[in-house]
Amino acid sequence: MSPLSPVNSVSEPLPEPASKRLVVDAQNISLTFETADGRVDALSNVSLQIAEGEFVSFIGPSGCGKTTMLRVVADLQQPSSGTLLVNGMSAENARLARSYGYVFQAPALFPWRTIEKNLKLPLEIMGFSEVEQQQRVQHYLSLVNLTGFERKFPWQLSGGMQQRVSIARALSFDPDLLLMDEPFGALDEIVRDHLNEQLLQLWKSTEKTVLFVTHSIPEAVFLSTKIVVMSPRPGRIIDIIDCDFPRDRSLEIRETPEFLKIAQRVRSGLRAGHSYDE
Amino acid sequence: MTNNSLALPMRASGTLACHRLVERYAPLATTILALVAIWYVAALAMNWTLVRDGFEREETPYTVTDVISGTMNAERPLLPAPHQVVSAFLDSVFGYPPLAPRSLVYHSLVTLSATALGFVLGALLGILLALMIVHSRVLERSLLPWIICSQMVPVLALAPIFVVVLGALGLQGLLPKSIISAYLCFFPIAIGMVKGFTSPDPLQVELMRTWSANQRQMLWKLRWPAAVPYLFASLKVAVTISLIGAIVAELPTGAEAGIGARLLAGSYYGQTVQLWAALVASAVLSSGLIALIALVERAVARRMGAH
Numbered sequence: 001m002s003p004l005s006p007v008n009s010v011s012e013p014l015p016e017p018a019s020k021r022l023v024v025d026a027q028n029i030s031l032t033f034e035t036a037d038g039r040v041d042a043l044s045n046v047s048l049q050i051a052e053g054e055f056v057s058f059i060g061p062s063g064c065g066k067t068t069m070l071r072v073v074a075d076l077q078q079p080s081s082g083t084l085l086v087n088g089m090s091a092e093n094a095r096l097a098r099s100y101g102y103v104f105q106a107p108a109l110f111p112w113r114t115i116e117k118n119l120k121l122p123l124e125i126m127g128f129s130e131v132e133q134q135q136r137v138q139h140y141l142s143l144v145n146l147t148g149f150e151r152k153f154p155w156q157l158s159g160g161m162q163q164r165v166s167i168a169r170a171l172s173f174d175p176d177l178l179l180m181d182e183p184f185g186a187l188d189e190i191v192r193d194h195l196n197e198q199l200l201q202l203w204k205s206t207e208k209t210v211l212f213v214t215h216s217i218p219e220a221v222f223l224s225t226k227i228v229v230m231s232p233r234p235g236r237i238i239d240i241i242d243c244d245f246p247r248d249r250s251l252e253i254r255e256t257p258e259f260l261k262i263a264q265r266v267r268s269g270l271r272a273g274h275s276y277d278e
Numbered sequence: 279m280t281n282n283s284l285a286l287p288m289r290a291s292g293t294l295a296c297h298r299l300v301e302r303y304a305p306l307a308t309t310i311l312a313l314v315a316i317w318y319v320a321a322l323a324m325n326w327t328l329v330r331d332g333f334e335r336e337e338t339p340y341t342v343t344d345v346i347s348g349t350m351n352a353e354r355p356l357l358p359a360p361h362q363v364v365s366a367f368l369d370s371v372f373g374y375p376p377l378a379p380r381s382l383v384y385h386s387l388v389t390l391s392a393t394a395l396g397f398v399l400g401a402l403l404g405i406l407l408a409l410m411i412v413h414s415r416v417l418e419r420s421l422l423p424w425i426i427c428s429q430m431v432p433v434l435a436l437a438p439i440f441v442v443v444l445g446a447l448g449l450q451g452l453l454p455k456s457i458i459s460a461y462l463c464f465f466p467i468a469i470g471m472v473k474g475f476t477s478p479d480p481l482q483v484e485l486m487r488t489w490s491a492n493q494r495q496m497l498w499k500l501r502w503p504a505a506v507p508y509l510f511a512s513l514k515v516a517v518t519i520s521l522i523g524a525i526v527a528e529l530p531t532g533a534e535a536g537i538g539a540r541l542l543a544g545s546y547y548g549q550t551v552q553l554w555a556a557l558v559a560s561a562v563l564s565s566g567l568i569a570l571i572a573l574v575e576r577a578v579a580r581r582m583g584a585h
Contacts, residue, residue: 074488125499
């Protein structure tokens with residue numbers, strides 16, 4: 001048993017989540033890789049419920065399985081055991097039903113397509129009409145403040161702008177769920193702060209459910225309604241922290257005692273889960 | 279003081295040497311001049327005995343100058359001098375109407391048509407094989423060894439067999455030549471396109487998966503555009519090879535027309551100058567074909583957002 005047993009993991013029956021539909025319902029998910037160096041427990045008995053409209057951050061050191069967890073939800077990897085429901089279906093059916101948009105750490109735009117065409121790519125694949133595609137491109141480009149860049153190619157945009165395009169692309173087909181794997185990890189602090197604020201705005205206006213992987217404690221605390229602290233070898237959840245700042249928070253809340261208290265709890269959770277004697 | 283003495287000669291010599299055209303073409307021009315000079319010396323040396331023996335056989339008195347001028351203008355030299363090759367080339371290109379049997383333009387067109395058809399067939403075959411290999415591991419293991427084996431057999435040995443077999447099937451003329459040319463040129467395209475089709479970033483492949491794209495969309499919206507740079511690189515290699523294939527195919531078939539036929543006739547009758555002129559024609563053809571592909575490549579790259 002870890003010294004810091006999950007305080008809120010059996011979360012007290014809040015009225016809100018009870019009334020809302022579960023978007024992710026994971027029970028005892030485990031995932032084991034066979035590698036040349038032996039077995040690696042990427043995930044061990046992970047159970048997690050995420051209700052509609054939540055913003056959930058996964059935080060932990062490298063190798064703690066936070067990205068793996070996201071990939072399992074996305075059906076990019078299959079768990080060795082456990083049950084997982086995404087939007088009430090199996091992960092595979094949820095993927096086939098295009099229930100989520102995925103944002104990687106790298107923008108992964110298609111370099112031979114203009115920004116407009118990059119946004120249209122998932123829409124083309126899903127068979128949206130030409131008119132609808134055009135409308136959505138306009139709408140989602142303005143949502144990420146990139147109107148006017150339709151005809152540019154990805155290399156003509158900065159890293160932060162490219163990542164905004166990739167977020168718009170993930171939103172363009174209006175999935176219920178947004179999966180983000182360290183989307184701002186490669187950007188500098190200032191751009192990151194700015195994009196965090198924009199992401200919060202987006203989340204508020206679209207009411208999506210967001211699963212967000214990060215290394216950064218302030219980022220996690222600032223964005224989330226729920227923070228999942230994970231620990232490596234084996235990858236497991238060691239704490240789930242509710243974080244109920246008002247939906248329209250600004251960067252200034254990072255100076256408040258409440259914010260620092262939660263950040264402190266995340267930090268001690270990370271420390272408890274990490275064995276430093278290695 | 280030292281500064282001045284250094285700067286002055288540099289600036290003086292800089293006026294001409296720093297001109298943009300000179301800067302750009304001087305190295306190239308120097309190399310060409312050097313090669314031509316070496317060629318002349320070699321022609322002199324190689325034709326020397328030939329010309330001298332000629333004089334001696336006819337028992338005419340001769341001087342060194344006679345021999346030297348003889349080596350430069352021999353009718354059937356071992357190695358023709360550059361100016362002989364150039365004048366023979368120009369003469370056979372411009373000296374006859376384009377479709378006359380003695381015109382190099384005519385022979386080039388004959389070879390070019392076989393090359394073009396062979397190139398198209400080879401490109402299609404190469405791309406098709408690459409698609410099959412990329413989509414199935416079983417096909418990769420069963421096809422790839424044969425593809426590699428096919429290139430180990432010298433085409434000169436295979437060409438007559440092709441001609442005989444295809445002739446028995448009633449195929450003559452252009453098609454057997456094109457098939458031999460295609461047989462040679464599909465290889466770099468198949469290998470290049472396998473690399474190209476598997477070149478997309480894993481993230482892009484996973485994105486397509488998250489959108490549950492089907493196999494066809496995966497091909498047309500990701501694998502194919504990602505393979506375009508590889509396509510052009512391998513097309514450039516393949517087009518030269520398909521020209522060589524078409525020329526080689528003309529040798530054993532006893533073709534009456536085509537660059538290969540000219541080469542064959544030239545070597546039968548010791549017409550070295552004609553032989554060299556035909557070689558120049560094939561070099562001009564293949565550089566023209568490569569330039570054409572490079573032109574298309576640049577237009578396509580611009581449309582695909584190259585910087």
